[in-house]
Amino acid sequence: xxxxxLHLPTLSVQEGDNSIINCAYSNSASDYFIWYKQxxxxxxxxxxxxxxxxxxxxxxxxxxxxxxxxKHLSLQIAATQPGDSAVYFCAxxxxxxxxxxxxxxxxxxxIP
Amino acid sequence: KAGVTQTxxxxxxxxxxxxxxxxxxxxxxxxVSWYQQTxxxxxxxxxxxxxxxxxxxxxxxxxxxxxxxxxxxxxxNVSTLELGDSALYLCASNSAYYEQYFGPGTRLTVx
Numbered sequence: 001x002x003x004x005x006l007h008l009p010t011l012s013v014q015e016g017d018n019s020i021i022n023c024a025y026s027n028s029a030s031d032y033f034i035w036y037k038q039x040x041x042x043x044x045x046x047x048x049x050x051x052x053x054x055x056x057x058x059x060x061x062x063x064x065x066x067x068x069x070x071k072h073l074s075l076q077i078a079a080t081q082p083g084d085s086a087v088y089f090c091a092x093x094x095x096x097x098x099x100x101x102x103x104x105x106x107x108x109x110x111i112p
Numbered sequence: 113k114a115g116v117t118q119t120x121x122x123x124x125x126x127x128x129x130x131x132x133x134x135x136x137x138x139x140x141x142x143x144v145s146w147y148q149q150t151x152x153x154x155x156x157x158x159x160x161x162x163x164x165x166x167x168x169x170x171x172x173x174x175x176x177x178x179x180x181x182x183x184x185x186x187x188x189n190v191s192t193l194e195l196g197d198s199a200l201y202l203c204a205s206n207s208a209y210y211e212q213y214f215g216p217g218t219r220l221t222v223x
Binding site: 032034036041042043044045046049089091093097098099100101102103104105 | 116147154155157160170202204206212214217
């Protein structure tokens with residue numbers, strides 16, 4: 001069945017360093033992926049997305065890499081800031097049916 | 113452009129009662145999805161509505177239901193509340209390109 005997993009539940013990074021958050025998915029039919037950031041007491045915030053016909057997509061300080069061969073997704077955050085501290089979720093979509101399957105989340109802590 | 117609005121933000125109910133939560137999507141978005149978030153199960157898809165019709169449904173019991181109005185506002189209802197229904201209920205406003213934008217959620221506590 002569908003599942004989206006995360007390699008690490010917590011990650012601590014020094015302020016200014018780069019962060020890499022990983023995600024594995026199991027359904028090869030997944031064709032759309034989204035990364036969300038969720039701060040305490042708030043709903044998930046859309047960060048960046050990528051479709052299965054792409055390997056890489058860049059945003060402001062963030063890059064998402066998709067490796068379909070090993071069903072792996074990663075989120076890279078450059079020059080991390082204290083405001084980047086949050087839980088990060090990857091989510092996958094199959095066939096554009098609006099149902100997202102979420103991973104369990106990685107808590108990113110930025111050390112000043 | 114206003115974001116996704118969910119009301120109420122916090123709710124405390126007793127077992128056996130029912131509850132109705134409301135969501136107003138981003139202007140122009142016709143699709144709304146609902147998710148339940150708990151520490152144990154994470155974010156789980158409940159259902160999705162488009163143009164007043166339920167298009168997709170997750171694996172939740174029939175006590176969980178929803179509807180959408182002609183102005184795209186959506187409500188979800190949970191009947192016969194159980195302790196395990198305590199969760200953050202999130203509404204997402206869906207663009208035509210499958211991007212989903214979440215509201216702040218309604219924190220439901222069942223006692």
